[in-house]
Amino acid sequence: MLITILAIFIASLIAPFYNRQKKLIAMLLSAIMLGVVVRYAFFLIPVSRGETFVARHQWIESLNVHLTFYLDGLSLFFAFLITGIGWLILLYSFRYMSGNKHAGRFFAFLMLFTGSMLGLVLSGNLLSLFVFWELTSFSSFLLIGFDHSKPEARRAARQALLVTAGGGLALLAGLILLNLAAEGDFDMITLIHQSVNIGKSDVVTASMILIIVGAMTKSAQFPFHFWLPNAMVAPTPVSAFLHSATMVKVGVYIIFRLNPVFQEHALWGPLLGITGAITMTLGAFRMLQQDDLKRILAYATISALGIFFMIAGLGGNHAMNAVILYLLAHALYKGGLFLIAGNVHKSTGYRKISQLSDLSRRMPFTTISAVLLCASMAGILPFIGFVGKEALYKVLLNSDGDLSLFYLILFFISGVAFMAVCMRITYNTFFGPEKQWKNEIREAGVLMIIPPLLMAAGGLVIGLAPHLFAEPLLQWSAASTYQGDPSMELKLWHGFNLVFVLSTLTLLTGAGLYFLLPGIRNVLSKQISDRIYDRFISGISQLAVRITQRIQNGYLRNYLTMILLTFSGLMILALSDGAIWTVLSVDNLFSGLQMYEVVILLLAVIAVIVLFKTRSRLIVSATFGIIGYGIALAFTLFSAPDVAITQFLAETLTLILLILILHKLPSYTLEKRIAHLKYLPVAVVFGIIMTLTTYVLLARDPASKLKSYTLSQSLPAGKGSNVVNVILTDFRALDTLGEITVLTITMIGIIALLNIKTSKR
Amino acid sequence: MKTLILTTLLRILTPLFIVFAVYMFFRGHDKPGGGFIAGLIACIPLMIHSMVFGQKNTRTTFRINPRTVAGLGLLLALVSGMFGMVTGNPYLSALWVNASVPLIGKIGTPIFFDLGVCMVVTGVVLEITFLLTEE
Numbered sequence: 001m002l003i004t005i006l007a008i009f010i011a012s013l014i015a016p017f018y019n020r021q022k023k024l025i026a027m028l029l030s031a032i033m034l035g036v037v038v039r040y041a042f043f044l045i046p047v048s049r050g051e052t053f054v055a056r057h058q059w060i061e062s063l064n065v066h067l068t069f070y071l072d073g074l075s076l077f078f079a080f081l082i083t084g085i086g087w088l089i090l091l092y093s094f095r096y097m098s099g100n101k102h103a104g105r106f107f108a109f110l111m112l113f114t115g116s117m118l119g120l121v122l123s124g125n126l127l128s129l130f131v132f133w134e135l136t137s138f139s140s141f142l143l144i145g146f147d148h149s150k151p152e153a154r155r156a157a158r159q160a161l162l163v164t165a166g167g168g169l170a171l172l173a174g175l176i177l178l179n180l181a182a183e184g185d186f187d188m189i190t191l192i193h194q195s196v197n198i199g200k201s202d203v204v205t206a207s208m209i210l211i212i213v214g215a216m217t218k219s220a221q222f223p224f225h226f227w228l229p230n231a232m233v234a235p236t237p238v239s240a241f242l243h244s245a246t247m248v249k250v251g252v253y254i255i256f257r258l259n260p261v262f263q264e265h266a267l268w269g270p271l272l273g274i275t276g277a278i279t280m281t282l283g284a285f286r287m288l289q290q291d292d293l294k295r296i297l298a299y300a301t302i303s304a305l306g307i308f309f310m311i312a313g314l315g316g317n318h319a320m321n322a323v324i325l326y327l328l329a330h331a332l333y334k335g336g337l338f339l340i341a342g343n344v345h346k347s348t349g350y351r352k353i354s355q356l357s358d359l360s361r362r363m364p365f366t367t368i369s370a371v372l373l374c375a376s377m378a379g380i381l382p383f384i385g386f387v388g389k390e391a392l393y394k395v396l397l398n399s400d401g402d403l404s405l406f407y408l409i410l411f412f413i414s415g416v417a418f419m420a421v422c423m424r425i426t427y428n429t430f431f432g433p434e435k436q437w438k439n440e441i442r443e444a445g446v447l448m449i450i451p452p453l454l455m456a457a458g459g460l461v462i463g464l465a466p467h468l469f470a471e472p473l474l475q476w477s478a479a480s481t482y483q484g485d486p487s488m489e490l491k492l493w494h495g496f497n498l499v500f501v502l503s504t505l506t507l508l509t510g511a512g513l514y515f516l517l518p519g520i521r522n523v524l525s526k527q528i529s530d531r532i533y534d535r536f537i538s539g540i541s542q543l544a545v546r547i548t549q550r551i552q553n554g555y556l557r558n559y560l561t562m563i564l565l566t567f568s569g570l571m572i573l574a575l576s577d578g579a580i581w582t583v584l585s586v587d588n589l590f591s592g593l594q595m596y597e598v599v600i601l602l603l604a605v606i607a608v609i610v611l612f613k614t615r616s617r618l619i620v621s622a623t624f625g626i627i628g629y630g631i632a633l634a635f636t637l638f639s640a641p642d643v644a645i646t647q648f649l650a651e652t653l654t655l656i657l658l659i660l661i662l663h664k665l666p667s668y669t670l671e672k673r674i675a676h677l678k679y680l681p682v683a684v685v686f687g688i689i690m691t692l693t694t695y696v697l698l699a700r701d702p703a704s705k706l707k708s709y710t711l712s713q714s715l716p717a718g719k720g721s722n723v724v725n726v727i728l729t730d731f732r733a734l735d736t737l738g739e740i741t742v743l744t745i746t747m748i749g750i751i752a753l754l755n756i757k758t759s760k761r
Numbered sequence: 762m763k764t765l766i767l768t769t770l771l772r773i774l775t776p777l778f779i780v781f782a783v784y785m786f787f788r789g790h791d792k793p794g795g796g797f798i799a800g801l802i803a804c805i806p807l808m809i810h811s812m813v814f815g816q817k818n819t820r821t822t823f824r825i826n827p828r829t830v831a832g833l834g835l836l837l838a839l840v841s842g843m844f845g846m847v848t849g850n851p852y853l854s855a856l857w858v859n860a861s862v863p864l865i866g867k868i869g870t871p872i873f874f875d876l877g878v879c880m881v882v883t884g885v886v887l888e889i890t891f892l893l894t895e896e
Contacts, residue, residue, distance in 0.1 A: 062851065641793040649801035653886060656808055660893040719857055719867055720790035728795065729871040729878070733853045736874075737838055740881040744835050747885040751828070754892045 001055050001069040004036045005119045012111035018104035026094050029107060033087040033114075040079050047076045048472035050479075050486075054124060054189060070124030070189050073476025073486075074256055077324065078121035078249075080473075081331050085245045086114045088451035092339055093237040095447035096346065106146060106235065113139035117246055121253060126175045126186040129254075133171065133218075136250060137164040140242050144234040156230040159533065163227045167217025171254070174210030177203045178261070192260050192483065208262050211254065212271055219251025219305045222279040226533060228302055229286075232294040236342030239294060244301045245335040249327065252308045259312070259320070260483040269313045273403055276309025281410045284417035288517065291352045293341040293429070296421060297334065300377070303414055304330045310407055311392060314399050321478045321488040322395045326388035328470060329459065333376040333385055336455035337425075340370045343444040343452070344429065348437070353424060357432040362441040365449040367430045372456035374422040376463070378510065379415065379503060384463035384470070386503070387492060389415065393499045412506060419510020420517060427514075466490035561682050568689045575692060596637060603630045617665065621658040625651055642724040767813050775806040786879060790867070796875035800882030808890045816891040827887035834880025841873035 011032045018025040043053070053071040071079075093110065097103040116135035123129035138161070145157030175186075181203045182191050215221075220228040231243050242248070255272065262268040283303030290296045304326075311323045343366045344359065345351045360367040376385035396408040443449070462469045467490045475486035494500065551562075607626040614620055628651035635644035710723055710731065718726035728736050782803035789795030811819040820826065845854030857869035 642795065642798070645793060645798050646801070649798060649805075653801060653804065653808070656812075657886075657889060657893065660812070660890065664893075718855070718871075719869065720871075722789060722791050722793065722795070724793075725789045725795040725875070726871075728797070729790075729875045730855045733842065733871070733874055736878060737842070737853070740835055740838060740878055743881055743885050744831050747828070747831055747888050750889055750892065754895075 001053070001071060001122050002057055002067070004039055005115050005122070007032050007036060008111055008115035008118060012108050012115060015107035015111055016104040018107050019101065025104075025107075029111065030087065030090055030094075033083060033090055036118075037080075037083045037087055040076060040083060043071060043076055044473065047071070047073055047476055050476060056124075059128075065127055065186065066125060067128055068124035068187065068189070069122045071122060072480045073473060073478070074253075074480035075121050077328075077473055077477035078246075078253055079118060081249075081328075082114060082117050082121065082246050085331060085335050085455075086241060088454060089237045089241040089245075089335070089339075091447050092240075092342075092451040093235075095445045096235065096237055096342060102146070106143075109139055109142045109146065110238070110241070113143065113242060113247070117250075120250060124187070124189050126179060126188050126191070129188065130168070130172050130175060133214075133250065134165065134168050136247050137161060137168055137218075140164065140231075140247055143238045143242060144231045146235055146238070147233065150233065152230075153233045156227070156233045159537075160227040160231050162537075163217050163224055163533075167214040167224065169214075170210045170217070171214025174207045174214060177207035177210065178258075181207060188257070192257070204262075204265065205267065208265055208268060209271070211258060212275075215251030215254050216275060216309075217251070218254075219248050219309070220279075220302050221251070221275050221305065221309060222282055225279060225283070225302050229295050229298040232292075232298050236294070236338055236345065239298070240335045240338030240342070243298065244338055245331045248301065248305060249308075249331070252305065252312070252323075252327065255309070255312050256320070256324075256481040259481045263315060263482065269315045269401070270403065271313065272309050273313025273401075273407065276306045276311070276313055277403075277407055277410050278306070279303070280306030280310055280414050282306075284414040287421055288417055291354050293344065293351050293353060293356075293425070294338070296353075296425070297337055297341060300418065300421065301330075301334055303418070304334065307392070307411070307414070310411070311395060314395060314401055314404065314407065316395075316399070317478070317482050317484065317487045318398070319395045320481045321475070322388070322391035324474050324478045324481075325384075325391050325466075325470065325488075325490070328462070328474065329376060329384040329388040332455045332459045332462075333373045336369060336373040336452040336459075337377065339448070339452040339455075340366055340373065343448050346448070347441050347444055353428050356429045357435040358430075359441065360430040362437075363430075363443045365443060365453060369449070369452040369456045370430055371426055372460060373452065374426045376456070376459040378419045378422040378507065380507065382460065382463050382492065384459045384466065387463055387466050387490060389506075390494060390499055390503055391490075393502050394494075397498060397502075412502070415506040416510040416513055419507050420513040423511060423514040424517060464492060466492060557679065561679065564682055564686045568685050571689045571693055575696065594637075597634070600630045600634050600637075603627075617662050618659070621655060621662065624658075625655045628654070640724075642722070763813055767809070771806065771810055771813060775810065778802060778806040786875070789875065790871075796877075796879035797882055800879040801886070803879070803883050804886045804890075807887055811887075811890055811894045816894045820891070825887070827884040827891060829884070831881050831884025831888065834877045834882075834884055836877075837880065838874050838877025841870045841877060844870050 011029050014025060015029060018029075046053075050073075053069075055069040055071075057067040057069075059065050059067040090107075090110065093106070097106050100106065113136060116132045116139060120129060120132035120136060123132055141157050141161040144160050145153050147153045148157075178191070179186050182194065184191055217224045228243060228248065232239055234243070280303050283299045283301075283306055287296055287299035287303060290299060308323050308327060311319050311326075341351065343363065344356065347363060347366075348356065348359070350356055372383075376383035379385045379389035392411065393408075396404055396411060471488060471490045474490075475488035478488055479486040604627050607623045607630070611620060611623045614623070628647065632644050632647035632651060635641075635647055710727060713731075714723045714726045715721055718730045720726040720730075782799040785794040785802060786796060786799035787794075789799070807819055807823060807825070810822070814822070842853035845856045846852055848854075848856065853874075855869055855871050857867060
């Protein structure tokens, strides 16, 4: 399983060369994707017998974090969705992106997303799950903002990232709490199987709510739904793949995954159900108001995501069976419909339904797919959408939950809206009154016709024989969400019963609604959530500007004062426990004082006095040098030659650099003596604190274990007799690595700063 | 700042400083010295050179681009830590070769790590100097 994910990531690395070697890279990418699909097809037979697979790879041994992959029915179902639809989308994109000069970058992002998405659904460890979760948010950001020269694309990308990554933080907190409750080691597999022990812990409720919030942001649930319609600025294959078929379903996936853990909790069901019901209804209403094809589909997706949440919240085996089935139906028809929208947009240049008409004669294949896909979306008889909707109605009717009637009514309303919108999409776009187009409309290329056609055909075939094509895998996917034996039985025709009556009634009412639509579609341009988001973001940046103006005023002395005062404050807090007074005494202060120590001290004192008198920067630097050399001298006398050499060299080099800088600086800004005095208290406080700190550190615990350990281990373990160097390059090499990294970053900062200066002149 | 004394001295002192830096570098594992100190010492003649002749002259004479040196140094230090992982130990564990080389002494990954440190220090200090001496 690791290999498949790595293969896709490698594909992402070679994708940028697409611009140079189109044919070759296109072949390579599709071959890799197809290979991955085939690889997972081999899992199909064992998994439909109920087997599960675990692959464990060592990662961070000392922290007990492993890279574990877990494959059961649910993972395999999602893996198929991702790789199968991903492959179709990839083929589609080769044609769709053909004229774009950044196509290589696009494919790289797309493969990056596919790999992280696959990693997410296969993760058997909570931490790797989170990492992949964030990677999908990140690649979604890159893909939404792909057309980065457009301001609205940048805005939408940032919005999606902020919302989903914010939700990611909530998820992380939730996962950590969950791990605390389970007393586990972030292992998801044991977590799912030991769900009984978790229910009793107090942190479970908090963890559950946080995880739901995370899932809500990713799956665009109310009140976080607003990012999804805005994300429609992304290239259409991205909308089809990320924002309908796969990524937005991640929230649903995590709900499914953790359902065995939380299903007994009293809040789990209502929380999911009510969120889902609101989202579903809201999405359905918004969908009616839109005119842009992609935005209509985006709101339909939101509505469908609401359905998943609502039914999952209903709980019970049958509900889970129905959701999984509808998930498959939705992925097929919605992915396909987005591609149809892409075809229409590419061929005509328009995306608004009111500007489109009479395309069926010019784009026959696209029309066929569109009709089939819409039929599945509306839930008309032989399609998988119909089977899914029947199952949902059945669950809602048979459920004895408090809210099920309320859910049923809302679901009926949404179903009606779905039907009306489907009629609008098919009739108004592809049939409708004859229209004279300015330029000739041509059918889209073969690669853009086949993928939606395949999805439509898939919906029809699976719908005709669901027990053959969907049941073997889906029953086990549903079974993973309640950790029991599978209980799914799929049939196209359930007989003439109440469910069928309801289903038919939905279609008829929807058809009626279609004719009323022109009157209902009132204009409500921007959503409230979107506006609140805008105000929130601009508020943050205004606040940031205000704070920056106050704190970052450009005076080095103010920064320094701030740092010194903060440090002193922290040290006072640390020393305030009173222990300091027990070690502080004047008795042994002067014992063992040597003559040379007095000389060094005197030198330093004289230098400080000179420092106060002088007005010349050159003399100030030189005096600093004296103090520095004095300290170096002290190091030599206390037999620390390494430190002394470093101090001497650093002092010399600093002096040289200071002199180089001096003539570039403006003259003293603090002309008056009184202005200098302002900083005297800061200096005095800092000096006292430093002295006290040093004193306490020296007085406390003279025989530290660390010292004897490093001294004794230096030669046998570090193979060197210079302890300082062994510590630097071996024992604490990670610290050194951090330091040289900081040093390099500082250099980059200085380069940037000085270059700004020179370019301004 | 082009004076006869400085130019003459530089000609003699530069190789001396470099050799001394190399000496300090290899000596560092057993006696005072090491990569950080060696890096600082190696900087000194080049710094003076750039102050005397200008940084462009120094860049061409010594064929050195400090940014690259610093970057390569950081890369070397990063990579040197990976060899220890081959034997299954954590990142940055030392790995030593048993044979010892005359004059240099024991060979192991910490030497390369130290060389990385040395290069970063040299690169950063020189880059800042060059930027400041730029007219």
